[in-house]
Every structure is written in structure tokens, then in C-alpha cells.
Amino acid sequence: MRICARCLGASIGHSVSLVLFLMGYLPSLWIASAFIIIMMVDWSFQKYLDIESTNFRRLFTGIAGGIGVGTIIWTAFSLVEHFIFS
Numbered sequence: 797m798r799i800c801a802r803c804l805g806a807s808i809g810h811s812v813s814l815v816l817f818l819m820g821y822l823p824s825l826w827i828a829s830a831f832i833i834i835m836m837v838d839w840s841f842q843k844y845l846d847i848e849s850t851n852f853r854r855l856f857t858g859i860a861g862g863i864g865v866g867t868i869i870w871t872a873f874s875l876v877e878h879f880i881f882s
């Protein structure tokens with residue numbers, strides 16, 4: 797199955813965020829938000845300004861966005877776990 801570079805990057809980023817979560821080194825939510833914005837800006841430039849993105853840039857922004865989304869997911873998981881088991 798073929799997968800686009802940005803989606804591959806997002807999958808890699810999600811995996812990286814899981815490893816960071818297990819190690820206890822998740823980035824802050826501000827950094828996670830910045831990573832997501834980086835991916836959204838690249839996508840928006842391609843979609844609305846007709847600026848073609850390269851596969852390398854798609855992969856890089858996908859990894860950043862995947863780490864950002866993964867960080868938010870794992871932070872939410874930690875908060876829910878804290879409230880349930882505290």
C-alpha cells in the first residue's frame with residue numbers, strides 16, 4: 797500500500813512521541829502546538845497558495861506534526877490516568 801510522505805512522517809512522529817512518553821520526556825504543550833502549526837502551514841501553503849511541497853519537507857513536517865499530536869494524546873492519557881487512579 798502506498799502512503800504519502802506526510803502521512804508516513806506523522807506515523808513516525810506518533811511512534812517517537814510514544815517512546816518519549818515511555819521515557820518521561822514529552823515536550824511541553826506549547827512545543828507540541830508549534831509542531832502541529834508547522835505541519836499545518838506547510839499543508840496550507842500547498843493547498844491555498846499553490847506552492848508545491850517536496851517529499852522531504854512533507855516527511856519533516858509530518859514527523860513534527862505527529863510528535864505534536866502524539867504529545868497531546870499522551871498528555872491527555874496521563875491526565876485521565878491521574879484522575880482515575882488518584
